C-alpha cells in the first residue's frame with residue numbers, strides 16, 4: 001500500500017496533479033478512493049455533449065427557442081425567402097411578384113445589362129476566379145482599375161479592395177489597432193467594426209449615437225492614456241437611416257490626433273450631389289478622413305469591400321492585412337461588375353437624384369400614414385418602428401401576404417422596444433409602390449394593434 005502524501009492522494013496521482021498545476025490546467029478529473037481508503041486513480045468526468053457535438057452547441061439554443069416560440073404562436077419564418085430572379089423594385093418569390101423593400105439594390109444596378117455584360121466579359125477574359133492571393137499571382141488589371149476608381153470617388157491617394165465588406169472592417173481594424181490603443185465607435189455601429197475591435201484587443205468604448213460631444217469629452221480626459229485612437233462612424237446608419245455630423249468628427253480628429261474611419265456601406269451612391277457619399281455631402285475632402293470604408297454589395301451591384309486612404313495605408317493593408325494577404329483576390333467578374341456600376345453611377349447622376357427623391361417620398365408618405373420612422377432621414381434606409389419583436393415579425397408576414405417584401409429587425413439586432421421593419425429604398429421604386437407600401441403597413445399595423 002502506498003502511503004498517501006498529499007490530501008490523501010497516492011504519489012502517482014500527486015505527481016500528475018503537480019504536473020497539471022505547472023501547466024496551469026484545472027484538473028479535469030476527481031480522485032476516487034479504493035475500498036481500503038487509498039486514492040487509486042482519477043475518474044474522468046464525462047465530457048458534456050455541448051463540448052463536442054455541434055448539434056448540442058449552446059449557441060443553437062436561442063435559435064431553437066425562437067423557432068419553438070414561433071411555432072407555438074403560429075408565426076411563419078420571414079427569413080430565407082427564395083428570390084427567383086433579380087431583386088429590384090419588385091421581386092418574384094414562389095412564383096408571385098412582390099413590391100420589394102428588402103434588398104440594397106439602391107441604384108438599381110444589380111440586374112443592369114451593362115453591369116452583367118462587364119462581368120461576363122471578365123469571365124471570358126480572366127475566368128471566374130482570381131485563383132490566388134493577389135500578392136502572389138492573383139493580381140488582374142481589373143483590381144487596379146477598380147481601386148483607382150474607388151480612390152477617385154473619395155479623393156484619396158489609393159484604395160484596396162477586399163473580397164467581403166464584413167471582412168474589410170474586421171481585418172483592417174484588427175491590423176491597425178492593438179492592446180495599447182483605444183477604439184471609440186457609435187453605439188449603432190455595424191457588427192463588422194465591433195468584430196474588428198475585438199480582434200485588435202484594443203480598449204473599446206461605444207459612444208452615444210451621433211454624440212460627437214461625448215467623443216470630444218472622452219478624448220479630452222483619456223487621449224493620453226493610449227497610443228493610437230480610432231474613432232469609427234457610419235455614413236448612413238444601417239438600421240436607422242440617419243448620419244453623423246461628419247465635420248465635427250473631422251475637427252475632433254485633428255484636435256485630438258486620432259484616426260477617423262467612416263463606413264460608407266449605406267451612404268456611397270446615396271449621399272452627395274453625384275453619389276460620392278457623406279464626404280461629398282458635407283464637402284469634407286478625402287484626406288480629412290484616415291479610412292474611408294465602403295462595400296461593393298449595395299450601390300455597386302457586386303460583392304466585397306474597400307478601404308480608401310493614403311498610399312501608405314493601402315500598402316500596409318496589401319502587405320499585412322490577413323484578410324487581404326491570406327485570402328484569394330476578388331473574383332474578376334465581381335471586380336468588373338463593381339467597376340461598371342461605379343462608371344454607370346457617374347455617367348448617370350440622375351440615378352442618385354432619383355434614389356434620394358424616392359427616400360424623401362417614402363419618409364413623407366410613411367409619416368403621412370402615421371408610421372413611426374424613428375431617426376430615418378429619407379435616404380437609402382428608412383425604419384418603421386413597431387416596438388416589439390413578435391409584432392415586427394407578424395407585421396412583416398402580414399405585408400408579405402399582401403404582396404410586400406420587407407424584413408423585420410428584431411432583438412438582439414436592435415433593442416426590443418425598437419424592433420422594426422427596415423425599408424430599403426431603390427431608384428426603381430415607383431410613387432405608387434411607395435404609397436402602397438406605406439398605406440398597407442399602416443393598415444396592417446392598426447389591425448395588429450387592435451388584436
Ligand SMILES: Cc1ncc(COP(=O)(O)O)c(C=O)c1O
Pocket residue numbers: 164165166167169190192234238263265266295296297303304305
Ligand atoms: C455598415 C455596414 N458595414 C459593413 C457591412 C458588410 O458589408 P457586406 O455585406 O458587403 O459584407 C454592412 C453590411 O450590410 C454594413 O451595413
